[in-house]
Amino acid sequence: MQTEVVTTNSEDAAPGNGLDRENYINAKHGIWSWLLTTDHKRIAILYLITITLMFFLGGAFAAGVRLELMTPKGDLVDSDAYNKLFTMHGIVMVFFFLIPSIPAVLGNFLIPIMIGAKDLAFPKINLLSWYIYMAGAAFFMVATLFGGVETGWTFYTPYSTAFSHTNVILAAVGIFISGFSSILTGLNFIVTIHKMRAPGLTWFRMPLFVWAHYATSLIQILGTPVVAVTILMVAVERLLKLGLFDPALGGDPILFQHLFWFYSHPAVYIMILPGMGVMSELITAFTRKRVFGYEFIAISSLAIAVVGFLVWGHHMFVSGQSTYAGMVFSALSFLVAIPSAVKVFNWSATLYKGSVSWESPMMYAIGFIGLFTIGGLTGLFLAAMGLDIHMHDTYFVVAHFHYIMVGGAIFAYLGGIHFWWPKITGRMYPEYWARVAAVLVFAGFNLTFFPQFVVGYLGMPRRYHAYPDEFQVLNVMSTAGASLLGIAYLIPMLYLTWSLFAGKKAPANPWGAKGLEWTIQSPPTTFNFEHQPVVTEEAYAYAEGHDTTHDPAAPPAQAHA
Amino acid sequence: MWSFPLFPDQASTLASKVDALYFFLIAISIFFSILIAVLVVGLAIKYRRRSDDEKPPAIHGSLLLELTWTLIPAGIVLVIFVWSAEVYFSAVRVPKNAIEVQAVGKRWMWKIQHMTGKREINELHVPVGVPVKVTLTSEDVIHSFFIPAFRVKKDAVPGRYNTMWFEATKTGKYHLFCAEYCGTKHSGMIGTVYVMEPDAYQAWLGGEQAGASLAGAGEKLFTDLACITCHRGDSGARGPDLAGLFGKPVKLASGETVTADETYLRESIVQPAAKIVEGYQPIMPTFQGLLSEEQLLQLVAYIQGMKAEVKDEAAAPAAGAAAPSTGAR
Numbered sequence: 001m002q003t004e005v006v007t008t009n010s011e012d013a014a015p016g017n018g019l020d021r022e023n024y025i026n027a028k029h030g031i032w033s034w035l036l037t038t039d040h041k042r043i044a045i046l047y048l049i050t051i052t053l054m055f056f057l058g059g060a061f062a063a064g065v066r067l068e069l070m071t072p073k074g075d076l077v078d079s080d081a082y083n084k085l086f087t088m089h090g091i092v093m094v095f096f097f098l099i100p101s102i103p104a105v106l107g108n109f110l111i112p113i114m115i116g117a118k119d120l121a122f123p124k125i126n127l128l129s130w131y132i133y134m135a136g137a138a139f140f141m142v143a144t145l146f147g148g149v150e151t152g153w154t155f156y157t158p159y160s161t162a163f164s165h166t167n168v169i170l171a172a173v174g175i176f177i178s179g180f181s182s183i184l185t186g187l188n189f190i191v192t193i194h195k196m197r198a199p200g201l202t203w204f205r206m207p208l209f210v211w212a213h214y215a216t217s218l219i220q221i222l223g224t225p226v227v228a229v230t231i232l233m234v235a236v237e238r239l240l241k242l243g244l245f246d247p248a249l250g251g252d253p254i255l256f257q258h259l260f261w262f263y264s265h266p267a268v269y270i271m272i273l274p275g276m277g278v279m280s281e282l283i284t285a286f287t288r289k290r291v292f293g294y295e296f297i298a299i300s301s302l303a304i305a306v307v308g309f310l311v312w313g314h315h316m317f318v319s320g321q322s323t324y325a326g327m328v329f330s331a332l333s334f335l336v337a338i339p340s341a342v343k344v345f346n347w348s349a350t351l352y353k354g355s356v357s358w359e360s361p362m363m364y365a366i367g368f369i370g371l372f373t374i375g376g377l378t379g380l381f382l383a384a385m386g387l388d389i390h391m392h393d394t395y396f397v398v399a400h401f402h403y404i405m406v407g408g409a410i411f412a413y414l415g416g417i418h419f420w421w422p423k424i425t426g427r428m429y430p431e432y433w434a435r436v437a438a439v440l441v442f443a444g445f446n447l448t449f450f451p452q453f454v455v456g457y458l459g460m461p462r463r464y465h466a467y468p469d470e471f472q473v474l475n476v477m478s479t480a481g482a483s484l485l486g487i488a489y490l491i492p493m494l495y496l497t498w499s500l501f502a503g504k505k506a507p508a509n510p511w512g513a514k515g516l517e518w519t520i521q522s523p524p525t526t527f528n529f530e531h532q533p534v535v536t537e538e539a540y541a542y543a544e545g546h547d548t549t550h551d552p553a554a555p556p557a558q559a560h561a
Numbered sequence: 562m563w564s565f566p567l568f569p570d571q572a573s574t575l576a577s578k579v580d581a582l583y584f585f586l587i588a589i590s591i592f593f594s595i596l597i598a599v600l601v602v603g604l605a606i607k608y609r610r611r612s613d614d615e616k617p618p619a620i621h622g623s624l625l626l627e628l629t630w631t632l633i634p635a636g637i638v639l640v641i642f643v644w645s646a647e648v649y650f651s652a653v654r655v656p657k658n659a660i661e662v663q664a665v666g667k668r669w670m671w672k673i674q675h676m677t678g679k680r681e682i683n684e685l686h687v688p689v690g691v692p693v694k695v696t697l698t699s700e701d702v703i704h705s706f707f708i709p710a711f712r713v714k715k716d717a718v719p720g721r722y723n724t725m726w727f728e729a730t731k732t733g734k735y736h737l738f739c740a741e742y743c744g745t746k747h748s749g750m751i752g753t754v755y756v757m758e759p760d761a762y763q764a765w766l767g768g769e770q771a772g773a774s775l776a777g778a779g780e781k782l783f784t785d786l787a788c789i790t791c792h793r794g795d796s797g798a799r800g801p802d803l804a805g806l807f808g809k810p811v812k813l814a815s816g817e818t819v820t821a822d823e824t825y826l827r828e829s830i831v832q833p834a835a836k837i838v839e840g841y842q843p844i845m846p847t848f849q850g851l852l853s854e855e856q857l858l859q860l861v862a863y864i865q866g867m868k869a870e871v872k873d874e875a876a877a878p879a880a881g882a883a884a885p886s887t888g889a890r
Contacts, residue, residue, distance in 0.1 A: 079745045152742045158719065159702040163668075163744060247720025248849075250832065253703055254718065287608070288615065293622035318705065319716045320723040323653055327646055334638035338631060345630040346622075348597060351604035355615035358605070366601055373597045377590040384586065384641055386648025390579055390712040393705060393740040457583070458569050459709025461740040464748035468736065473565045512613070543619035 016508025018521035019426040027526045038123035039526055041424075044109035046130050051097050051105065052493075054137065058092035059486060061085050066448075066482040069475045074466040082465040083150035084166070090153030095175050096137055098409055099182055099267065102274035103189070103220075104133070106416045107213045109424060111189060113517040113524065114207050116198025116533040121191040129184035136178025143170035152463060154264070157245035157256040161237040169238060172231045179228040182270075186220030189213050198516070200535035207515055207539045208297050212277025215301035219266045219273075219308065227263035230256065254319055261312035269308040272372075272404055273301055275412030276343055279365055282415050283347050285513035286362035287354030290540040293346040300339035307336045317388045326385055333383035340376050344369060359511070360434035364415030367442045371407025375400060378453065396456025399449045406445055414441070414492065421496065422506030426523040429499040433491060440488035447481025514540055572731040572756065573711035578648050580712075585644070589637060652713065655726040659692035663775070663862070665854045666697070666704030666717035669746035671737065674855060676862070677766055678774045683752030685737060688762035692728040696823060700854050705741035708754055714740055722823040722861075729756040779863025782856055791845070800845060801838045804867040812839045826861045 019026075024041045034042055064085040068076045077085070108126065112119050120126050143149055149171040151160040160168050193214050197206070233244050234256070243249030245256040276297075284291050291297060313321060313329030347369060356362070378400040382388050391397060422428055451474040460471045467475070509518040516533055517524075537544055571577055608617075662685065663674040673681045687693045697706050697717040706725065707714040715725035739750035757765060773781065783789060791800035801811075806821045814837040819825055828835055830852070833845035852860070 074748070079748070083742075083745065083747070150744075156703060156742065159742070159744060163702055247718075253720070287617065288610075289617040290619040290621065292620060293627055296622065296627050317649075318714050319703075320718055320721060323649070326649070330646065331642055334642050337638055338634050341634045342627065342631055344597060345626075348600045348604070349620075349622075349626065351601060351608060353617055353620065354604070354608045355610045355617045356605045356608050357610040362605075366605060369601050370594070370598055373594055374590070377586075377593060380589075380638065380641060381583070381586050384582060384645030384648075386579060386645040386652060387582055387586070388645075389649065389652055389714050390709070392714055393707075454567055458566060459707070459736060459738065461707065461738050461748075463742040466748045468751075470566055541619070543616065 014505040014507040014522075016521050017426055017505040018523055018525065019505055021521065022525060023426065023521065023523045024526045025426075025523055036127070038119070038127050040108050040112050040120050040123065040126055041524065041526075043126050043130055044105050045424075047100060047104040047108060047133070050130075050134065050137065051100055054092055054096040055489075058089050058097055059489065061089035061092065062482065063486060065089060066479040068465065069467075070479050072467050072469045072472050072475075079465045080150060083152075083463070084148040086463055087150050087152050088144065088148055091140065091149070091171060091175065093405070094153055094267070094271075095178055096133075096140065098271040098405060100133060100185075101271075101409065101413050102278060102416065103185055103213060103216060103270075104130075104181075106209075106278065106413075106420060107189065107216075107274060108185070110420065110517055111192060111210055111213060112196070113520070113528050114210055114515060115193065115196060115201055116516050116529065116535065117192065117196040118527045118529070120188045121196055122188050125184050126188055129181040129188070132184065133178050133181035136174045136176070136181065139170055139174030139177060141174075143167040143174060146170065154260060155231070155234055155256075156260075157234065157237070157251075157253045158247065160234055161244075162246045162248065169235045172235050176228050176231045176235075179224045179231075182220045183224045186217035186224075189217040190221070193217075198533050198535050204295065204298070205535055205538045206298075207277075208280035208291065208294070208301075209274075209277035211298040212273045212280070212301050215305040216270055216273045216277075218302075218305050219270050223263040223266040223270075223309070226259060227267070230259040230263070233259075254316070254321070257316050257319060258312065261315045262309075265312045265315065266305075266308045268401070268404065269304055271409045273304060275368070275409045276301065278412040278416040278419075279343075279347060279368055281513075281515070282361050282365040282419055283350050284540040284542070285419065285511050285515075286359060286365065287351055287356050288512060288542045289350060289354040290538075290542060291346065292349040292352070293342075294539070297343055297346050300342045303339040304336060307332060307339075311336055311383075314383055314388070317385050318392050330383055330385045334380065337376060337380060337383070340372075344373055344376070360431060360438050361415045361419035361511075363435060363438040363442075364411050364418065367438065368408060368411040368415065371403050371411060371442075371445070375403030375407055378403065390459075391456060393462050394456040395452040395460045395462060398462055399452035399456060402449045402452075406449070411441075414438075417496075418492075419511070420517070421499070422510045423517055423522050423524070425500055425503075426506050427499045427503030428506045428510065429492075429503055430495050433495045437488055437491040437495075440484060440491065444481050444483075444485030444488045448478050448485055449481070451475075451477040451481075514542055570710040570731070570733075570735065572729055572733065572735055573708075573713065574728045574730055575648075575652055576710065576712045576730075578651060582641075582644055582648055586641065589641075652725075655694045655724060656692040656728075659694040659726050660688075661694050661696065661862075662687070663696045663855075663858045664698075664706055664717065665858070666699040666701075666706070666739065666743070666750075667854075668701050668743055669739070669750040671704075671706070671739075671750070671752050672855065674775055674858065675766065676775050678778060679766055683737070684755065685752065686755045686757060686762060686765050687729055688759045689729050689732050689756050691759065692726055694724060694726045696858065697723045697725065698827075698854055698858070702743045703741045704739045704743050704750065707738040707740035708735055709738070710735040710754075716741055720828075722827060724823075729754075732756045732758060775859050775862040776866045777863075778856075779859035779861070779866075782852075782860050783863055786848070799841070801841060803864050806867070807865045811836075813837060814839050814841070823861050823865070826864055827857055830857060830860060 024039055068082055146167050149166045149168055151164050151168055236242050237244045243251040245251040245253050280291055311333040313325055314333045317326050418434055455471050455474040460467055506522045508522055661676050665672045671683050673685050697715055699717040699719040704717040705714055706717055711727040713725050713727045715723050733756055735754040737752035737754050792803050794802045809821055810818050811821050812818050831849040833847055834843045837843050
């Protein structure tokens with residue numbers, strides 16, 4: 001580690017900063033060095049750029065929806081345009097933003113480093129999965145340019161197969177293709193976690209972020225093929241008039257719902273489990289404390305992944321599904337609430353006697369706990385069969401899943417991006433603005449979605465272009481909140497971009513956090529570690545050792561000694 | 562100023578049951594939200610970092626606490642589960658004395674038929690204090706029949722019959738929504754439920770020439786389509802006897818046994834080959850595309866009634882006034 005020694009003596013004020021040395025960003029130059037890279041960190045950057053574009057595209061669709069709903073009459077756009085807006089908002093956000101978000105960006109960047117490896121097990125497949133994602137996105141963009149699709153992101157049959165006149169097949173093919181990206185990423189993570197852990201890194205010494213991604217990957221490889229086949233069946237029925245789902249052709253429309261939700265409910269856990277992994281890292285780093293109940297948090301991720309596969313029928317309580325099947329699905333849905341509750345309580349208990357610092361990533365983490373709690377509790381309302389009859393397909397459902405998807409997954413994503421930004425880019429962002437943005441996102445989010453619980457119980461159905469007058473006040477509140485939220489999302493875009501050029505240089509470990517990623521320079525070198533690290537202690541061992549991670553001159557291999 | 566309700570009308574016997582569970586869950590949610598918020602924010606302030614060299618103790622966890630916050634939520638969700646299943650059963654079990662209404666969803670309207678043969682579109686008139694059973698189907702895509710003030714909702718699925726019921730407790734006008742996305746004018750597929758005093762309802766029902774009753778219309782179809790040729794009561798009949806069939810188990814040639822409910826009857830008309838009754842040949846032609854959903858419902862209503870007449874005749878032979886069914890047997 002001679003380079004380390006050299007730089008600490010140089011004018012570089014940030015110890016462990018690698019911007020002026022060789023790192024994964026400046027190791028090679030030119031566009032092809034990025035487009036043909038097999039470096040997991042560079043691939044993570046490719047994903048970061050593309051999913052950020054997708055996020056703002058999906059956000060633009062949402063803005064259209066919220067503007068239309070300011071007034072009870074459908075007066076801003078016509079009904080078909082409105083139906084396209086909410087459909088494409090859903091498709092973009094679910095399939096092209098949330099599902100890849102944390103795994104493909106943070107997971108890709110961090111999992112090899114966290115387990116002490118040079119790269120993922122299959123670096124070329126990792127690059128391939130980005131290209132597959134891009135191909136899927138390209139099909140979807142073509143569908144958009146040809147006028148979009150208006151089936152709802154759920155593609156319910158026989159509407160999608162026999163009645164919609166929009167680009168169902170193009171959009172479906174886009175989703176079908178992008179599914180393989182998800183499968184390959186999951187496969188890569190599972191093999192990497194099994195085979196490439198550093199000496200001494202036993203399963204129960206792994207960071208909980210890695211555990212969460214392991215559970216997520218299981219869902220990705222077991223669930224995604226089912227939705228891929230289902231979407232393909234929709235395309236086949238639409239093209240060839242083969243009777244699969246359309247009763248006029250002898251098919252069963254409810255079969256589609258079973259197949260679709262068999263994946264799409266677990267897909268919710270694909271979106272939230274990695275967020276839970278981020279949470280465990282944030283909470284421990286900003287309390288400088290071992291996580292409370294490590295094993296329980298780790299195992300609860302697996303429990304959520306397994307039980308999450310058995311709850312899909314709770315989307316079908318009013319479809320005419322058998323009452324007794326409904327009861328089983330209801331009971332299992334309540335069961336899956338328990339491991340989530342266990343995580344929330346364990347994170348809360350971690351704060352006890354901690355050294356809590358309220359830096360911006362921690363603000364997102366605290367926001368996550370609150371919003372995820374509300375999202376989880378309102379899930380109980382919907383798992384309750386007698387209540388779900390009334391709430392099904394109303395705005396109550398919309399509010400509930402946005403508390404999980406935005407309040408949970410996006411809060412974790414933003415918290416994680418801020419937390420690891422210095423590691424990824426070698427630059428610090430302006431903390432003041434990060435705190436302002438975190439507060440605004442929290443306020444804007446609640447103002448957007450809390451009124452939707454109320455208007456949902458009043459009976460306002462989802463996907464309504466026009467609505468009765470008495471729902472207007474709550475909808476105006478929601479639109480006001482969405483405006484605030486939209487602005488709040490732009491602030492991090494601005495200061496994070498600014499920080500790339502003018503941010504303070506980041507040290508190796510700006511937060512004083514534990515974990516192998518904080519023992520190497522920021523940004524890391526192409527192969528992450530100079531020597532094979534050896535792990536001698538459990539994760540989050542803040543009480544042991546003496547600030548070795550603060551020592552910029554300490555060679556990585558000894559950082560954990 | 563805008564009207565600004567925060568809570569929907571309670572206008573059915575089910576509404577108060579659903580709302581009681583709702584308020585219980587809100588109480589649970591408020592309790593846990595405040596507990597978590599106080600815990601997290603309180604601890605994060607109490608143990609805020611005062612100097613950079615603080616060294617918090619390593620607390621590994623506590624099995625007792627883990628068991629506590631596993632078992633208490635488990636107990637609570639068990640209570641919610643049992644309670645909600647109880648509410649659900651009261652929402653799906655149709656009382657015997659319910660009057661029947663048929664609703665067919667079609668993009669983008671609700672077509673309603675009353676048993677007297679009276680029809681309406683996007684309006685539903687019902688009496689207060691009387692249970693009403695709604696049989697639902699769709700001509701095209703999936704719709705969902707949703708009356709928020711009654712806390713009831715059920716999907717109208719093409720190719721099958723779903724049923725729901727309610728008993729209105731307050732006269733007035735209430736929203737009827739389509740709750741399952743069905744295309745362009747999904748949000749225009751709305752209507753009004755009029756809950757009337759029984760007298761006013763009877764007056765409304767009889768207030769206009771209603772034509773034949775549903776079963777009567779079904780009977781006419783049964784004759785016109787010559788169903789009667791094969792579905793006779795005698796031993797040489799080429800089709801199974803339909804009198805008294807409704808609600809009974811049917812043994813199929815495949816060895817399965819199914820119940821002769823509305824969906825089975827409908828399927829046997831449009832896809833006769835799907836389920837062949839034991840001892841019969843698959844010779845019946847399909848009526849798919851030849852009958853509208855309303856006509857199918859009329860036929861089903863007629864076949865359903867054939868059972869009642871058998872019973873009536875056994876109990877009081879004088880009831881043979883509705884005679885035509887004797888020919889059907």
